Amino acid sequence: MKKEDLTKVLDILRKEFPKWNAPVVHMIAQHNNDPFRVLVCALLSTRTKDELTWKVCKSFFERVKSVEDLLNLSTEEIEKMIYPVGFYRVKARQLKEIAEILVNKYGKRVPDKLEELLKLPGVGRKVGNLVLSKGFNKPAIVVDVHVHRIVNRWCLVKTNNPTETEFKLMEIVPQKLWSDINYLLVAFGQTICLPRNPKCSLCPIERFCGKCFES
Secondary structure, three states: OOHHHHHHHHHHHHHHHHHOOOHHHHHHHHOOOOHHHHHHHHHHHOOOOHHHHHHHHHHHHHHOOOHHHHHOOOHHHHHHHHOOOOOHHHHHHHHHHHHHHHHHHOOOOOOOOHHHHOOOOOOOHHHHHHHHHHHHOOOOOOOOHHHHHHHHHOOOOOOOOHHHHHHHHHHHOOHHHHHHHHHHHHHHHHHOOOOOOOOHHHOOOHHHOOOOOOO
């Protein structure tokens, strides 16, 4: 794929997006402009199936409405609330620590700078950029396994890991499109451009794909 085709490709994917089932994408979208909820959902979604993350987050926010609510819960209570997400005990400790940090250091607010977000327990570049993009409406490229795989499969980039992919995409993608990359490619990657046996015959942008399949 040529980088000059990217805007056209994203336009096509944007039109196709409503047809695709992407639970976490839709779940995060429900909490747009709420950095705290985006942060919690993003953290819980790591190494957890989408359907389970959706269910747990929905239940969690019935009780937890604010950072103070989270702070007032014990780690054991949080564990019970988020079970059975992946690594739920670790994530419960991280959420408790995050609440303490947000209250004591950031005035109960989620920071809006990546370097500050990365200081929070359990927050890596993917989660941090997701908070910036969906929580604060700031330009950020969120690269997960789907995005990394797809843009390499397209031959748009040639990178070895998601971090390399993020920085390379920042060089070639217009900033106004940064926030579209993740939600469109995650949905596309979960329904059409699968890790194995991608549905190329159903792909709306196949003519642009370089088909640099993994060896």
